[in-house]
Amino acid sequence: MSFQPVKFYQTGTFTVGNRLLPDAERSVQANMRRTNSLNSGHRACQGCGEALGARYAIDAAMNATGNRLVAANATGCLEVFSTPYPETSWQIPWIHSLFGNTAAVATGIAAALKVKAKSDVRVIAQGGDGGTTDIGFGCLSGMFERNDDVLYICYDNEAYMNTGVQRSSATPPAARTATTMAVGSEPGNPFGQGKNLPAIALAHDIAYVATATVAELRDLEAKVTRAMEFRGARYIHIFVPCPLGWGHASHDTIRIARLAKETGLFPVFEAENGEIVSVSKIRHRLPVEEYLRPQKRFAHLFSPQPRAQVIAHLQAIADRNIRKYGLCEENAQ
Amino acid sequence: MMRKPFAITLDPGSSLANHTGGWRTERPVYVDRLPPCNHACPAGENIQGWLFHAEAGNYEAAWRQLTEDNPLPAVMGRVCYHPCEDACNRAHLDSAVGINSIERFLGDEAIRRGWKFPPPAASSGRRVLIVGAGPSGLSAAYHLARGGHRVSIHEAGPVAGGMMRFGIPKYRLPRDVLDAEVERILSLGVELKLDRKVDNILDTMRQGSFDAAFLAVGAHIAKRAYIPAGASSKILDAVSVLRSMEGEDRPMLGRRVVVYGGGNTAIDVARTAKRLGATEAIIVYRRTRDRMPAHDFEVEEALQEGVMIKWLSTIKQAGDAGLTVEKMRLDGKGFPQPTGEFETLAADSLVLALGQDVDLSLLERVPGLEVADGVVQVGADMMTGYAGIFAGGDMVPAERTVTVAVGHGKKAARHIDAWLRSARYQKSEKHPVAEFDKLNPWYYSDAPKSLRPMLDIVRRQSTFDEVQGGLDETSALYEARRCLSCGNCFECDNCYGVCPDNAVIKLGPGNRFRFNYDYCKGCGLCATECPCGAIAMEPEQI
Structure with a gap:
């Protein structure tokens, strides 16, 4: 297990920093000289989970590589809000690609660096869930299959937010989007569709696959750092709530991410060479209602009358995750 | 381009x-925001502030922050009833932070390492008389001395400490701890005159050319109840029993001791009697446990040591054959009412612990002074009706605890200091209290409270060794780190x-x-x- 939580220093490793910990054990984000790879002035909405997740991840990657890093960025919110030409918020070498070809562009950068024998410069490809699970899926699978030396980071906010909240293959069942309206007998996104990309990445038997949320910074940083210790294709899937698209308060972004993990709806795990090596355990297990209720995209599950069956179905998904990944401590089940 | x-x-x-x-x-x-512990502290300690230093293992800084408000941490860490812990927000998570035990650790650490107070400010040339070397007088002396005033304490007793020495038994407060903290205050240049009873405050002030006085004589006169008694029955009062424990001759209480009353003093006497060899120490109290003024943990400790308590009972008569006890019942309003049922309780001695009154004789000829319900009335600035004479501790209307007394001493010292400069002390505005709903408790590690070691029950029943042990450094640090730092x-x-x-x-x-x-x-x-x-x-x- 790459990340060993500190058990007791007032807040342990739950908070971003902790003045009681030795410097070496503090997070990258607690550092006064962190890179701020995604700097102020970007045009992301208030409380944007993706902007937060991107800074967490890229700062950690910069720290792990000694600032020798190039990033390719798919079209999507992350690209649009950070780089309206000619302004940019990125403080790293950064290239914008098309919506669907980020993995391929990154592959090209890695190949060029190989030719130039610059093995110390590392390559990251990043995009949202639309650019990753739908449009860029072919390029990504190819990158995995060729084992190109790229870390691909997907910031998953579960729909096409930039273009007006359309459904993607990462949208969860029952969620309302612009293209899966809360109407009819089965409102929202249908059950039984969509892709579980971490599982698909794992099936490619690549060196490193991990999931993380913006609610667990230390875990996220440890995973990015660990990923940089491998060569070849790697994949990190970061859960980033979207206040606009999900319809929750902007100050609740981290709470929602935490609830996704604590209910078991989003399993947080880490796999090396095709095998799961660690899971982040649920601290206080909660029913899925706790996660669904604060989000307007699930409002139709609670009013005008509660849809107990749909909620039970979602609870079953969470329960299956908990069983499958062993998300609860043995005695806490 | x-x-x-x-x-x-x-x-x-x-x-x-x-x-x-x-x-x-x-x-x-x-x-x-104001942490609830600070808000609840009668001595006005910045608890969250000193815990912040203790969390980092910086015990000296913690002790210095603590003693800005309270010069007696080792005493307080033993005898304070810690209202801070009752208010602690951590109780909503697991259990309150053991503030009292960390305070004791810091106090003991200061004694062990010989930490001293910073030297007083430049002399103001003003002289302040303090009457009584109890917690309130010592606290006022400390703050006034640090402020640069010349302080003289006149104490009627043979040794400093007041009720901390003559009221609180050794098993709760070892005397070497008390001595060390008193000595540290005196080393600020405070003059202490023992066996010096002040009979007339105005005369004493004039003779010593004092500019102001702080009265803290405490409440030492035992309250009486009329109990018809036979010739051979032995009736004592709790104050003298506890005071005589400090002398050479220990009180002779006999094998069966009955204590009448329901306050902390009654518990102290019963536990003392047990340690002196009584086979039976029985407290007779007219109401029920939930209505007892004594603190519950003290009741619990007494019961553990074998003290017995007779609830809903009053003593009607002390005859040669024993005590006549009448059973009571609570009426609708919770007041005890006699039932007319009597029983006899064998007893070698009866100790009355029915509360204490203040000896106000020193104030007899002071004009403008107001006395009500046997205590001196003071304003919000702790000043009596006579300008320049302030009062605090058990002799003014308030809860009678060491912590409240220490708080009075500090508050009075601030107002005396301002009064001496012909100014008014302006209290800084209090921040709103940091309630639990203002916190995000997710971030705090789960950590149950660490408990202080207790002395073996056999030794608690037979010796005056301290009952409750202190935390070692590791546990104290752990306990300090349980602080949520509410609102700061x-x-x-x-x-x-x-x-x-x-x-x-x-x-x-x-x-x-x-x-x-x-x-x-x-x-x-x-x-x-x-x-x-x-x-x-x-x-x-x-």
Whole structure:
């Protein structure tokens, strides 16, 4: 297990920093000289989970590589809000690609660096869930299959937010989007569709696959750092709530991410060479209602009358995750 | 004009040109709220403040912060009833922080390492008389001496300490601890005159040319109840029993001791009797346990030691054959009413612990002084009706505990200091209390309270060794780190980390943070994710 939580220093490793910990054990984000790879002035909405997740991840990657890093960025919110030409918020070498070809562009950068024998410069490809699970899926699978030396980071906010909240293959069942309206007998996104990309990445038997949320910074940083210790294709899937698209308060972004993990709806795990090596355990297990209720995209599950069956179905998904990944401590089940 | 690559017409610019602060409808601001422990402390300690230092293992800084308000931490860490712990927000999570045990650890550490108070401020040339060397008098002396005033304590007894020495048994407060803390206060240049009873306060002030006086004579006269008694029955009062424990001759209480009363003093006497060899120590109290004024943990400790308590009973008569006890019942309003049922209780001695009165003889000829219900009336500034004479501790209307007395001493010292400068002490405005709902408790590690070791029951029944042990350094540090730092930034970096707009500026250790309102969009993540509730969202003036 790459990340060993500190058990007791007032807040342990739950908070971003902790003045009681030795410097070496503090997070990258607690550092006064962190890179701020995604700097102020970007045009992301208030409380944007993706902007937060991107800074967490890229700062950690910069720290792990000694600032020798190039990033390719798919079209999507992350690209649009950070780089309206000619302004940019990125403080790293950064290239914008098309919506669907980020993995391929990154592959090209890695190949060029190989030719130039610059093995110390590392390559990251990043995009949202639309650019990753739908449009860029072919390029990504190819990158995995060729084992190109790229870390691909997907910031998953579960729909096409930039273009007006359309459904993607990462949208969860029952969620309302612009293209899966809360109407009819089965409102929202249908059950039984969509892709579980971490599982698909794992099936490619690549060196490193991990999931993380913006609610667990230390875990996220440890995973990015660990990923940089491998060569070849790697994949990190970061859960980033979207206040606009999900319809929750902007100050609740981290709470929602935490609830996704604590209910078991989003399993947080880490796999090396095709095998799961660690899971982040649920601290206080909660029913899925706790996660669904604060989000307007699930409002139709609670009013005008509660849809107990749909909620039970979602609870079953969470329960299956908990069983499958062993998300609860043995005695806490 | 720089040469640009193909199809590039503009220089690359930074998004810093885009001041997103204009989006804001609410702005975050750093606030300091009053932690509930500080709010509850009768001595006005900045508990959260000294725990902050203790958390980092900086015990001396913690002790120095603590003694800004209270010069008796080792005493307080033993005898205080810790209302701070009753108020502690951590009780909502697991159990309250063991503030009292950390205070004791710091007090003991200070004695062990010989930490001293900083030297007093430059002399003001003013002289203050303090009557009584109990907790209130010592506390006032400490604060006045540090403020540069010349302080003289006149104590009627043979040794300093007041009720801390003559009222609290050794098994709760070892005398070497008390001596060490008293000595440290005296070493500030405080003059202590023992066996010096003040009979007339105005005469004494005139003779010693004192500019002000603080009276803290305590409440030493035992209250009486009329109980018809036979010739051979032995009736004592709790105050003298406990006082005589300090002398050579220990009181002869016999094998069966009955204590009449329901306060902490009654418990102290019963436990003392047990230690002196009584086979039976029985407390007779007219109401029920939940209505007993004694603190529950003391009742519990007494019961553990074999003290028996007869609830709903009053003593009607002390005859040669024993005590006649009448059973009581509570009426609708909770008052005990006689039932007419009697029983006999064998007893070698009866100790009355029915409360204490104040000896006010020294104030007899002071004009303007108001006395009501046997205690001296004082204003919010602790001054009596006679200008320049202040009073505190058990002789003024308040709860009678060491902690309250220490608080009175501090408060009076501040007002005396201002009065001597012909000014008024302006109390700084209190911050709003940091209630539990202001916190984000997710971030605190799960950590149950560490318990202090207790002496073996056999030794508690036969010796006056201290009952409750102290925490070792590791446990004290652990306990300090259970503090949630309610309402006050403890630099966890959460705001700095969780801002999606990088609009929080970290100012470095000890300097906390600042918002960069040029870029803050007002999402409120920092305020929601602040563990201790030190950020508030305020509507933007538009």
